[in-house]
Structure formats: structure tokens, C-alpha cells
Amino acid sequence: MTMTAKEFILTLEDVDKTFDGFKAISGLTFYMDVGELRTIIGPNGAGKSTMLDLITGRTRPDRGKIEFGRDTDLTGLNEYQINRLGIGRKFQTPSVYTDHTVFENLLLSLPGTRSVWEALFSRVTRAQRDRIDELLQITRLAGQVGTKAGALAHGQKQRLEIGMLLAQDAKLLLVDEPTAGMTDEETARTGELLLSLAGTHSLIVIEHDMAFVRQIARKVTVLHQGSVLCEGTVDEVQNNEQVVEVYLGRKHDPKRHL
Amino acid sequence: MPPRRNHLEFWGVAVASLVVLVVLPCLNAFPSESSALHVSNFTINLYGKYLCYAALAISIDLLWGYTGLLSLGQCLFFSLGGYALGMHLMLMIGKLGQYHSDLPDFMVFLGYPRLPAHWVPFRHFWFAAAAVVWVPGLVALVFGFLAFRSRIRGVYFAILTQALTYAACLMFFRNDFTFGGNNGLTDFKFILGHDLRSAATQRSLYICTGLLLLGTYLLCRWLTTTRFGKLQRAIRDSENRVLFSGYATANFKLFIFVLSAMLAGLAGALYVPQVGIINPSEMGTDKSLEAVVWVAVGGRGTLVGPVLGAVIVNALKSWATRAYPDLWLLFLGGLFILVTVFLPKGIIGLPGQLRQLRNRCSAVRPPAAKGSDFALAADPGLAEHE
Numbered sequence: 179m180t181m182t183a184k185e186f187i188l189t190l191e192d193v194d195k196t197f198d199g200f201k202a203i204s205g206l207t208f209y210m211d212v213g214e215l216r217t218i219i220g221p222n223g224a225g226k227s228t229m230l231d232l233i234t235g236r237t238r239p240d241r242g243k244i245e246f247g248r249d250t251d252l253t254g255l256n257e258y259q260i261n262r263l264g265i266g267r268k269f270q271t272p273s274v275y276t277d278h279t280v281f282e283n284l285l286l287s288l289p290g291t292r293s294v295w296e297a298l299f300s301r302v303t304r305a306q307r308d309r310i311d312e313l314l315q316i317t318r319l320a321g322q323v324g325t326k327a328g329a330l331a332h333g334q335k336q337r338l339e340i341g342m343l344l345a346q347d348a349k350l351l352l353v354d355e356p357t358a359g360m361t362d363e364e365t366a367r368t369g370e371l372l373l374s375l376a377g378t379h380s381l382i383v384i385e386h387d388m389a390f391v392r393q394i395a396r397k398v399t400v401l402h403q404g405s406v407l408c409e410g411t412v413d414e415v416q417n418n419e420q421v422v423e424v425y426l427g428r429k430h431d432p433k434r435h436l
Numbered sequence: 437m438p439p440r441r442n443h444l445e446f447w448g449v450a451v452a453s454l455v456v457l458v459v460l461p462c463l464n465a466f467p468s469e470s471s472a473l474h475v476s477n478f479t480i481n482l483y484g485k486y487l488c489y490a491a492l493a494i495s496i497d498l499l500w501g502y503t504g505l506l507s508l509g510q511c512l513f514f515s516l517g518g519y520a521l522g523m524h525l526m527l528m529i530g531k532l533g534q535y536h537s538d539l540p541d542f543m544v545f546l547g548y549p550r551l552p553a554h555w556v557p558f559r560h561f562w563f564a565a566a567a568v569v570w571v572p573g574l575v576a577l578v579f580g581f582l583a584f585r586s587r588i589r590g591v592y593f594a595i596l597t598q599a600l601t602y603a604a605c606l607m608f609f610r611n612d613f614t615f616g617g618n619n620g621l622t623d624f625k626f627i628l629g630h631d632l633r634s635a636a637t638q639r640s641l642y643i644c645t646g647l648l649l650l651g652t653y654l655l656c657r658w659l660t661t662t663r664f665g666k667l668q669r670a671i672r673d674s675e676n677r678v679l680f681s682g683y684a685t686a687n688f689k690l691f692i693f694v695l696s697a698m699l700a701g702l703a704g705a706l707y708v709p710q711v712g713i714i715n716p717s718e719m720g721t722d723k724s725l726e727a728v729v730w731v732a733v734g735g736r737g738t739l740v741g742p743v744l745g746a747v748i749v750n751a752l753k754s755w756a757t758r759a760y761p762d763l764w765l766l767f768l769g770g771l772f773i774l775v776t777v778f779l780p781k782g783i784i785g786l787p788g789q790l791r792q793l794r795n796r797c798s799a800v801r802p803p804a805a806k807g808s809d810f811a812l813a814a815d816p817g818l819a820e821h822e
Contacts, residue, residue, distance in 0.1 A: 234680065261682040273677040275670040282666055287681050294691045297664035339677075346681060 187212045187380040193242030202228040203404040215376035220401035235260040266348030272335035276328030287345035317341035333364035353383045369393040457646045484642035484710045491703035493742035495696040501736030504672030506594040509601035511724040513572035517701025518708040522621035524564030542616045568705040576697030584686035608716035620715025645706045735782025
């Protein structure tokens, strides 16, 4: 690989990860451009979530290179250090602070104030209020600013969590199944939100819902048995024989699923 | 609803403080003993003990209710604070002990040639007073650092804290551990030159305890309003989200664990001169479990709840251990089961629960069936435990 001209936001090369003898990730090599919106699909157990765990420091690779931006090595860092570099992660099940209001959820996600001491004595500034207002507009939660997050509808929680990633000023957003459990309308709106973020942010979206993938996908990566099976546009991927076989092997109807 | 509740809490705390800190001590000091208004020394002493327990309960709730860390070893820190001040009080007995020696009685009895080196600085009150805070703090710091760095959470954390206090309890039981073995430290005579048996000294200690409790309450009240306090509850509800938002959650948990150990140590230090003894049984796992029950009964995740729980359960204990001495533990266990099943938010949450129940009853017509269900469910649970 000699692509020195282009700058990658994320580089994974020859990454291996084994859990109790099970090769979750094997020889994974993956490059992503700055500002790209990349969709990752793959059957269950293909290693999608493990890949996110490796990038965010939740688990460490046995072997291989994981770099953020030009040359920041991520393999030795832990979750909060990696987050502070500008990598935000949205979990599959919405995880928001249920006992806090929408405002407080966003406030706790704003950058700065990460030490115990600062947390004891910091106050909310004018600039922070303005930023929260802005985020409320983007996520269309302005009407729920004082509502406890635990009382929000499922789709609103998902949007709030995306808002929290934006509040962190994350450059790279890792979004795990953002539409799980959403209505069609919510799904479409979430798609619009993610599309509007591409360019200014880099995004990796893991998704199962192919209608949604069609809505947002520019470039799709298919993972299978812990490595990249193929990459391309939605149509290219759907017509790839290997991909069809992988899904067929798992007794899925490829026409319906892809 | 929250502003009204805050109002209620403010006035409740203000009135309770006035009664505890001013009215009761005055009624102890001024009316003659024959007067109907007189509050006896025994009562003041007993309430002083309750107030110590209440401060301990707040320290547990700070961990359990607010941060989601269930510590089953909080009485270790309470006892360490008690031992630190107890050591000073032992050295203040002077030659008035049974053996008329400069050494504490148990050391003479066990044949110590001289005072062990680590006892020497405890001659100074200031040193002992500092140790009341830093010894529990240091133990919590070391234990917490190891536990939180290894990401020990939930039930595993609870079990480890219980093991810690049990191990400490076994160590303190040993006679060669230089802390008086199973008899502990007792027969105190003076504190800062004042006779511990005098009513005035006991009254002052009682007032100090009241002030400590009020101070603890105000500190925690302030803490909950800061961003730190918000992060505490965020860690409780979704620790991963906090971790993946760039916070080193281990540091936050360590800070609150150490702070709560220090608060428990202070409560223990005031407990010892009022009760007159500290021994290793105070570190037993049963004591820590009992303290957790107070918090559950009062209502965790609130600051008034643990205080109410500590006072009510201990008042109940004072009565039950006199009326039915053998049944107290069954009472306690039954109470815990009842509260866990029927009052998840404790006494503090009861009005809200009743309101909900009433709303449901008025919405759905036949409420009688619901009521009998509850009664049926309650009985077998208790019977099983007897």
C-alpha cells in the first residue's frame, strides 16, 4: 500500500484478535478517508463490534497496527484517552444518562472538564449553553431539553446519544446500529442526520437494515470472519458472488437481505 | 414536584437541626432532673450514637445510592476512625488504669516492655484527630486504586469490600496486633482534659456529632449540585458512556470512595468516646450489612433517607433488643426483605408510591384485588424467614 498522497483518518493493518481460541478478527486491513461516511455490514459474528472495540480501546489487538489520523497509535491507549483524541462511539443499545435531563446529558459530554477537580468547581458558561442550544437544534430535541433522558422515546434516545458524540467534538464517529428498534420515519430522519454530518466528520456506521444502508451508503465494507470480504458501492457489494455466498451459507435469502 | 420537595427538605433539615443541636441539649442542661421537660443523659448519649450512625449511613449512600458502588465494608472505615481516637484516649488514661502504669492496661497485662512506636504520636490529640481522617482515607485509597484499576464492579466489588473488612476484623482480634485484641480499647477517662463521665462532656460530644452530621449533609448536598455529582449519577446509570466520553471513571470512583471512607472515619471517632469502647466486632461483616439496611430502609439516592433509616432502624433495634433479644436479626432480615420488595425507594419514596397507587386505583376500578395480592405476597416471604 503506497497511498501517501491521501490522508487517512483511520488505518488498521493486519490486525488479529483472538478470544479463547476464537479468531474474532484475523488479518483485518482497513483504511478510511477524512470526512468519509463508511457503512460496515456483515453477518452475525463477522467481527463488526469487535472491530469497534479495538478502535476504541475496549480490547487490545494481539497483533497489528491501529492508527488515528496521520500517526497516532491507538493500540496502547485506553477508552477515555482514545475518546479525548476525538473518537466518539455510539453503542448499539442507546446508553444515555437516564436520571439526567437532556440538557445535562449534553453538558456532561462537552469537551473540557475531565478531571475530578475541574468537575467539582466548573460552572456552565455562556458558550457552553449556546453550544447545547445548537446541538438541540441539530438533534431536534429542543422541546425535550428539560426532560429526563429515561423518559424519552427510543428514537429520541438514539438521537440524544448522537448529539452527545457531537458535543464531544468527535472527529470520527463510530455508530453501532443506530436504527435498531426505530420506526421507519425515525430511521429516515436518523439517516438524514448522519448524511448531514459526513464531510465535517468522519463516520463509521454498522447496520443491518439494508433499506437504511441504501439511504446513507456511499462506500460499503463487508466483514466476514474477522476480515474484509469486499468493499464498494451498495450495488457492487450486492452483486459480489462471495458476498452472496456468505449470506447464502447462513441460510439467508440474498435478494431479500441485500 | 422537585422544587416543592426541596422546600420540604430544607425546612425539615432546618427544624431537625434546631431540635437536635439546640433544643435537646438545652433540655438536658437546664431543667432539673425531676422536671417533665428534662432530657436524661442516657437519652442524649443514645441519640449521639444514632447521629454517628446517620453520618455513617450518608457515607454509604454517597457510594451506593449516588455512584452505584455497593460497599459492604464501610464499618471498617468507621472503626478505623474509632480506633485512631481510641488510641489517643487510651494514652490519656495515664496512671489511673488498673495497673497504675503509663502503659494502657492491656499492654501491661500482655507484658509489653514499652509503648509500641506507632502508638507514640497518638499522645497528641492533633495527630489522632488527623489519623481519624487519613488512616481510613489511605486504606480506601490503596484498596480503591487496586479495585477500580482492575475494573472490579458490581457484586464483585461488594464481595471484595466485605472480604476486606472481615480480614481486618480477624487481624484486630489478634492480641499481638497491638490494638487490644478482642477486648479492644476501653475504660477511657478524659478527652482534651475533660472527664468523659460528666454530663457536660457527653453533651458537647453529642453536639459535635450533630454538627458533623449537618456538615456531612451540607457537603453532600453541595456535591450533588456540582458537575462531579452529576457524573457520579452518570457513572451509576451508564458507566461505559462516561468512560467513552473521555472521563477516567476510576479516578472519580476513587475520589468518592476515599471521601466516604473519611466521613465514616469521622463518624466512628465521635462514636467511640460516647459509647466508651471500640473493639474488632465493630468491623464485623454483620455491622456493615446492617448499615446498608438502614440506607435501604430510609431510601437510597437521597440524603435525608439514610439519616431517617439509621435513626428509625436503630430506635427499633433499641426497643427490640430489650423486648425480644433473640429475634432482632430476624426482624432486621424481614425488614430488609420487606423494603426491597415493597419499598424500593425506602421510606422517602413511600409518599410517591402511595400517590401512584392511588392514581392507579382511581383509574382502574376494582382496587380490592390488588390489595389482597400484596398481602398474600408479603406473608410467605416472612414465614420462610422465621
